[in-house]
Amino acid sequence: MVRPNEEVEALLHEYADLIAITGGEAFKARAYEKAARAIGGYPADVSHLDVAGLKEIPGVGKSIAEKVVEYFRTGHVTVVEERRAEIPAGVRQLITIPTLGPRKAMALYEDLHISSVGELADAIKAEKLRDLKGFGEKTEENILHGIALMQQAGGRILLSTAMEAAEDIVAELSRITGCEHCAYAGSLRRMKETIGDIDILVAARRAAPFMDALTDLPSTAEVIAHGEKKTSIRTVKGVQVDLRVVRPDAWGAGMQYFTGSKAHNIRTRTIAVHLGLKLSEYGLFETEGGKRVASRSEDEVYARLGLPWIPPALREDRGEIEAGLRGELPEVVTERDIRGDLHTHTDLTDGLTPLEDMVAAAAQRGYAYYAVTDHAPNLYMQRMTDEKILAQREQVRSLDGEHHGMRLLHGTELNIGPEGEVDWPDEFLQGFDLCVAAVHSHFNLGRKAMTRRFVRACENPHVNIIGHPTTRLLGKRPGIDADLDEVFAACARTGTALEVDAQPDRLDLGDEDILRARSHGAKFAIDTDAHSIPQLACLRYGIGTAQRGWLTPDDVINTWPLRRLRRFLRKDRAG
Incomplete structure (x- = not known):
């Protein structure tokens, strides 16, 4: 079952898009996007909150809180329904194309009567977009690339979406009398980054009760096949689930x-x-x-x-x-091996949760250490300043060791500029315990320039981890074009770790790149890049990706004792 918070998050994101499509105020759309993220990352179930309780969530005002209450009371929100009625369904389909924004989607509909992905692709091939204001040859290329990404994803879903659905079904079927074992299998159990369908296996002497139960679940939207050996359904989220029942001894x-x-x-x-x-x-x-x-x-x-x-x-x-x-199979890293998270955010920048709450939640996970790494000033929308980060450092130092003895590291996520430069001068960077550095813009530099950019960042004596190295977003944005083997070799040479970002839409590095980087002798950090408390649990997806890349605890710096980790973080400055 989808968490109520996620239902509301999706609804508010949709409303923000609808506002943008219909020419509404940009600040209003941004307010709904911010509230959507805040509610999606809120740890408690928002369906139990009234207007006053919802207003306690950062970014949620009275008007938005009232809409959330209306949704849980009636199953819909009147103003959202009204906005939907103003916009053809085809236009709403167009805005799901990566790289195509709401305003451009509406312009395509109004000027060229385009209301489907197929019609858009045909119009681009016929060069019909070039006379429209705001469109050009480069725009056409970007849109075609976005359509290709959509088609490449096909009917596949993110690992996390499949996992949530599978675990709910396994829990339901496990309650049925006669169930001796129940588990998910297939590509989901292999922790592939995207999943085509979900395989569920039950061990029982009688199959019929389980086959019937699957078809009767509230999340079942369509029964594809119902038999003695196999039953297939499609969930309300459009995911196919295949159930098989075997005898306990098999x-x-x-x-x-x-x-x-x-x-x-x-x-x-x-x-x-x-x-x-x-x-x-x-x-x-x-x-x-x-x-x-x-x-x-x-x-x-x-x-x-x-x-x-x-x-x-x-x-x-x-x-x-x-x-x-x-007899040389590796003992791959497990979640139990992780001693701390080295890339997380708070509400000082784009996180949703105050520092104290993130630290307390990390301590509950049993970590020995934990790093706070809010964005540095070159991402201007985060409005970071020297004074803000230094004040946070004082707060981090005051909380160090206060939660079950967990040690705190004060870090930052630096932005890697086009020439490989990072935020803040060397003397200021010396004050941080660790620095994650990542690319957040200029994704289309040429291959040589992009490679040089990463290598220069690795050579910075203050950069400890390259965050989400390829910058990919699954189904939305491809990875950068660089000579990754040269980058991986530079990481190994300079003592810079490569991140396995556990956010389900990133899983970056991916497993095949991990295998290549490991062959160069690089080290890794499996981090959540968490922007809220629930996202700390995304670690499991990073672990699965790391296992697919054959990583052992010795390959992963945040499985190491703190003393060994600190030595690694000093890089060549120790010499």
Whole structure:
């Protein structure tokens, strides 16, 4: 089930877009966007709050609070419905294209009567946009690129969206009498960054109660197929869920079969054949005679194939079979290994939560240390000043060790400029415990210039971590064009860590880039880039991505004891 906070967040974001499309005041649209983010990141369930309680959330005034209360009371908001009625559905579809804003979408509809993505693509090919005010050849290129991103994403959803839906369904099915095991499998269990559909597996002696229960869930919008061995539904969010029920004594074989990528499963079945065995979702059988030799647990199945248990995130046929046969499979990093988060924000800049509350929430996660890294002044919209950051430093120092002994690090997220320059001079940067540096603009520099930009940032003795290195936003913005191997080598040479940003729409670095960077000897930091308390829990997605990149605790600097971490953060300044 979607959190009530997220429902309201989506509604207010939509209303902000509707205001922009219909020519409303820009400041009003921004106010609704800010309130949407604040409510989405608020830790408590907003459906239980009245107007007064909602107004306690930063950025939520009386008018917005009243609309939220109306939504939970009636299921809709009158002014939103009225704005929707003013705008054709096709225009609302157009604004989902990355790079195409609300005003341009409305102009396309009014001037050229374009109301679908297909019509827009045809109009660009016919060069019909070039005579419109505010449009040109570059705009056409950007829009086509946005359409390509949409099509590339297809029907796939973010890992976090799939995870929330899967965990809700697993919880519901686990309550049914006769359920011995229930879990998600497939690409979701392998923690791929986007998911096509969700595979759920149940171990039980009778399948019918589970098949019926899935079709009757409140989140089920459509029943695609309903059978004894498999039932498929589509949720109200448009996600396909496939449920299979296996006998309890075949649970391990079923999980192995329905988790592995196709390539991984082909390899394991080939090994089975060479051993005179046959592997299926029902078990591992002797080819002659059909005797079942393994099926109850994945460990049992892999062991009979001469392999150790292989972590799900590694099951992509990227060398895990060979490493397992050699006894060299890595002990990949887990969430339990993480000692602290090194990239987080507060309401001093674009975060939603005061420093004290973020620190308290981090301490509840059992961290040994925690870094606050608000934006530096070169992101002008954040309005950071020397005085503000120094006042925050005093506050951080006063809270150091106050929550279960958790140590606090005062840092900042620097902006990497086009020439590789960063905010603040060297003497000012010396006062920080650590500096994350990231690209936030000028994404289209040429390959050589972009590479030089990153290398220069790595060579800065005060830059400790390159944040969300490729700048990608899944389904919205591609990664930058740079010689990443040169960047990764520079990180290894200078003692600069590469971030695995755990925000579900980033997961940056991605797994394939992690594998390349690791081969250069680079180190990594798995951070949440949290802007609110709930986002601290996004760590799990960064961990999954790191596992897919074969990272071990020794590769990840925020698994290290604080003393070792501090030595790394000194870079070559210690010499």
